[in-house]
Amino acid sequence: MSKIFLKNAYVMKSSDSETKKYNIAVNDGKIIKITGENDFFDENGYEIFDLNNKLITPGFINSHSHAVMTYFRGNSDDTTIKEWLFDNMLPREEFLNDEMAYYGAMTGFMEMISSGITTSVDMYMFTDSISKAAADTGIRAYVSRGLSYDTQEGWERRINENIETYKKYNNYDGRIKIGFGPHAPYTVPMEKFRELSEIINDYKESINQIHIYEGLWEKESYKLSDLEETGFLSHNVIAAHCVHADDEDIKILKRNNVTVAHNPSSNMKLGSGTAPIKKFIDSGINVTLGTDGAGSNNSLNILKEAHMASMLQKNTIGPEKIKKEEILKMCWENGAHALNEKIGEIREGYMADLVVFDLNDEEWLPNNTVKFKSHLVYNIPKKSLYATMINGKWVYFDRKFPGINKEDIYEKFGKYCDKIEADFYNYSNNLGK
Amino acid sequence: MSKIFLKNAYVMKSSDSETKKYNIAVNDGKIIKITGENDFFDENGYEIFDLNNKLITPGFINSHSHAVMTYFRGNSDDTTIKEWLFDNMLPREEFLNDEMAYYGAMTGFMEMISSGITTSVDMYMFTDSISKAAADTGIRAYVSRGLSYDTQEGWERRINENIETYKKYNNYDGRIKIGFGPHAPYTVPMEKFRELSEIINDYKESINQIHIYEGLWEKESYKLSDLEETGFLSHNVIAAHCVHADDEDIKILKRNNVTVAHNPSSNMKLGSGTAPIKKFIDSGINVTLGTDGAGSNNSLNILKEAHMASMLQKNTIGPEKIKKEEILKMCWENGAHALNEKIGEIREGYMADLVVFDLNDEEWLPNNTVKFKSHLVYNIPKKSLYATMINGKWVYFDRKFPGINKEDIYEKFGKYCDKIEADFYNYSNNLGK
Known part of the structure; x- marks a missing residue:
């Protein structure tokens, strides 16, 4: 693996650090040395990238x-x-297959990478295809099979798929991890959560995912205390949404060290409501940010979510009540904490997962280091995104994807998209016949 | 002026039209002919731009x-x-001068143009500088002097400045219009609105601006019915914000044909509240979108506002209650209606104010014409913005500003920004001494 030396760039190491000029040495996927602007470093054997006027x-x-x-x-x-889910999303999902899922995931991951996402936590069917797409795009991915219960046979088949993907892909290239993804307490009975908790005991390090209280109606459907009793919540859980978590729920989330993944655009677009994020933070809960899927967001750009998360809290509880540093922490340090991984900060010994912005762009004016965090959260820089490095490799550079035939991927994606729409059209026309 | 023929592009003519391939002929600043994909057109004498795979x-x-x-x-x-306004914005504004205002406006207008804004309605001091920046960037601009009353001398001086700028710039290049901008009913007494209405009688076509009910506290400060009585509201008024307009206020806005300019990001960032936009629309009020200033937004991208306007309504009144077509209409046809200008649609005889997006980008996937309006509103395309034409001229092309020395502008902008911060720092340190 090549040794890389990044020179002359402004560096924002973390959510609470000042932005200054540093040089960064990368080897074997890791940040091995950070030197000051004028410090000596023996560049011998390194591929040099001069990132002057970049961040x-x-x-x-x-x-x-x-x-x-x-x-x-x-x-x-x-x-x-209801129309969105039952009349549009679920019927279309019936027309997917493994190959289609691969091209869908490739396209989704490439879009994420082009807006600076280096790690994605994904829940869906077709986990082999998604893991392969993560392998091929170079993204760091935490993949779970969405598990729901219809029949015992269906339940077991899904869990077996989940375990098969684990055997095949867990720890691939040090950047793909497989966990379990019971969809929600309204699609999985409590006794099945108990069974699943037993299974997860054999996968102690897995990161597991679930949807909790996205819609208000879910409050009528189950109690979070019943879910806690099954033991599932104590297994490194990322709970998406939690829009309607009340004070009792907050205590349960906190004492089980559950991470809440906040998806503000998706919640607003579906009219789900406003999650009490600041209350979660003040209660000591680890809060992170998610894009959710393009079916409900519709954009896979985490900085748009950073902006939206801040706007929603400011408009609800007051403009001074949430700070840009807290918002950046959600998609950096808190994200890393949820995954128990050395990412989300630029530190020696940490994984070399980095984003490079071109400061010679309208998006960075006033071009003043003290304002860079403000621009990140409140100006949503996107066209100035120049490069993305994951695990020490450029997966996006000069706005291109090296090693990926983008035209071919997007052509297949388009073809399969048309196929889904044709199949859906036929299905809709045959309804009630 | 050069004759331009735009070929082979997908064209979205308006908020309610289907996207199809057309060719567009431009002459003397206007769209003179729109032909079908395969129609004959005599291209002789035209500069040809092949915009295949562009929108x-x-x-x-x-x-x-x-x-x-x-x-x-x-x-x-x-x-x-309060801290934002009294401790940060107002003190800094004291350090501006004409030249600084020019470079501030240049930078602001260039940012707008790079995200597809072709017309901007601006209220501020330094209207000569702003008009000159509009002239130099090529943007279509409606400029008003912000008018407030402190002393009779100050009031008259500001009105005179407004009128001087009118004489100098109104109708410049057919794209700069000067109107009057009484700041708000809490900074201008009602009898002064009466005087101003008399003055405006001599400027019957001017588009005038005001801030109405941005903050809830304003409801205690004045009654909209008192403002109506002064006659001002009947003079082609664009009222920014109207976040806290109640049912009686809505009737007043409607019967005076006042346009409401909705600024959702600014309202959220300052915690001002959620304007009842859908209610305005259903009441027959002309609703448009604004970015407000970068001091409170912080982004000058109208598509971000389109997205935000939709999200806020969906999360407040339901996801099915507002449609993407209504949102696009706000920044196209409704904007044009407020200004009484042939813009906001691609039609023969209309001004050639156009935006070109590169469809070969992640932002346009699935790349299907029926989804293009969705992508515009819900995916906020920005890095794929390829060119902007105003009044038949390319003011932004291939992501560059032809005829503008961008480096020079941004360098001066940066220098003056540093000067403001240094002056502000000294001022803050001397407070209370």
Whole structure:
């Protein structure tokens, strides 16, 4: 693996550090040395990148996504949530297969990488295809099979798929991890959560995912205390949404060290409500940010979520009540904490997951280091994103994907998207016949 | 003026039209002919632009801005609105002069153009500088002097400045219009609104601007019915914000044909509240979108506001209650209606104000014409913005500003920004001494 030396760039090491000029040496996927602007470093054997007038930040962590759903972007924008889910998303998912899922995940991950996401936590069917797409794009990924219970046979089949993907992909290239993803307490009975907790005992380090209280109606469907009793919540859980968590729920989330993945655009677009994020933070809960899928967001850009998370809190509890540093922490240090991984900060010994912005762009004016965190959160820089490094490799550079035939991927994605729409059209026309 | 023929592009003519391939002929600043994909057109004498795999939309209309405030982006993000205004914005404005205002407005307008804004409605001091910046960047601009009353001398001086700028710049290049901008009913006494209405009688076509009910506290300060009585509201008024307009206020706005400029990001960032936009629309009020200034937004991208406007309504009244077409209409047809100008649509005889997006980008996937309106509103395309035409001229092309020395502008902007911060630092240190 090549040794890389990044020179002359402004570096924002973390959510609470000042932005200064540093040089960064990368070897074997890790940040091995950070030197001051004028410190001596023996560059012998390193590939040198002069990043003058550029800014390096930690890569962004997307704590909740469904990359394959990139196919469904724009399919059901302005409808009720029931129409969105039952009449548009679920029927279309029936027409997917492994190969289609691969191209959907490739396209979703490439979009994430092009907006600075270096790690994505994904829950869906087709976990082999998604893991392969993560392997091929170079993204760091935490993949779980979405598990729901219809029949015992179906339940077991899904768990077996989850375990098969684990055997095949867990720890691939040091950057793909497989966990379990019981969809929600309203699609999985409590006794099945108990069974699953027993299984997860054999996968102690896995990061597991679930949807909790996305819609208000879920409060009528189950109690979080019943879920706690099954033992599932204590297994490194990332709970997406938690829009309608009340004070009792907050205590349960906190004492089980559950991470809450906040998906503000998706919540607003579906009219789900405003999650009490600041209350979670003040209660000591680890809060992170997610894009959710393109079917409900519709954008896979975590900085858009950073902006939206801040706006929602400011408009609800007051503009002074949430700070940009807290927001950046959600997609950096808190994301890393949820995954128990050395990412989300630029530090020696940490993984080399980095984003490079070109400061010679309207998006960075006033071009003053003290304002760079403000620009990141409140100006949503996107066109100035120049490069993305994951595990010490450039997976996006000069706005291109080295080693990926983008035209071919997008052509296949387009072809399969058309196929889904044709199949869906036929299905819709045959309804009730 | 050169004759231009735009070929082979997908064209979205308006908020309610289907996207199809057309060719567009431009002459003397206007769209003179739109032909079908395979129709014959005599290209002789035209400069030809092949825009294959690109999308042309109408230029976006920004109905409320303060371009000079681009200097203040990131100065006071996470503070109360009083700290923001009295401790950060107003003191800094004291350090501006004409030349600084020119470079602030240049930078603000260039940022707007790079995100597809072709018309901006601006209220501020330094209207000569702002008009000159509009002239030099090529943007279509409606400029008003912000008028407040402290002393009779100050009031008259500001009105005279407004009138001087009118004489100098009104109708410049057919794209700069000067109107009057009484700041708000809490900074201008009602009898002064009466005087101003008399003056405006001599400027019957001017578009005039005001801030109405941005903060809830304003409801205690004045009654909209008193403002109506002064006659001002009947003079082609664009009222920014109207966050706290109640049912009686809505009737007043409607019967005076007042346009409401909605600035959702600014309202959220300052914690001002959620304007009842859908209610306005259903009441027959003309609703448009504005970025407000970079001091409170912090981004001058109208598509971000389109997205935000939709999200806020969906999260407040339901996801099915507002449609993407209504949102696009706000920054196209409704913006044009407020200004009484042939813009906001791609039609023969209309001004050639156009935006070109490169469809070969992640931002446009799935790359399907029926989804293009969804992508515009819900995916906020920005890095794929390829070119902007105003009044038949390319003011931004291939992501560059032809005829503008961008480096020089941004260098002067940076220098003056540093000067403001140094002056502000000295001022802050001397407070209370």
